Amino acid sequence: MRFGIVALAGAAVFVGIQFIPVDRTNPAVTADIEIPAEVKTVLQTSCYDCHSNQTRWPWYNRIAPVSWLITHDVEEAREHLNFSEWDRLGADKRAEMREEIWEDVEGGEMPLWFYLPMHPEARIDDRDRKILKAWASHTSGEATNEGR
16 A cells, blocks of 8 residues: 555656756857868767757657756756857867867767767767867867868
């Protein structure tokens, strides 16, 4: 009998938390990063869901408490690095961020391990690593040949 009451209470709480609103907005893109197409493809595939205002919100982000965790992670990621607001960074900060991106990828810290099972396409392979390494070590600032 007790188990039934606890299970019913748990189910009621689970249903109740579904009504707590979560902000799944994508703010306007002020200026997307202008870089060679091959670099942009890697970033869009592996980084943009968290580090841009172009997040593709998955179906499971509609289920609390998972929705709370995902929304929180995206908010934190955007605060740290947001490719949709790259234009707001000065040249020195952009160079610093390129280097940090490479260090995180090289060290296996990005993309996050728990993101990859639901997004296997975001896995960064050796070809992608070479592309990112070359971009990160580019010392003359932003690439001027966008779309190459």
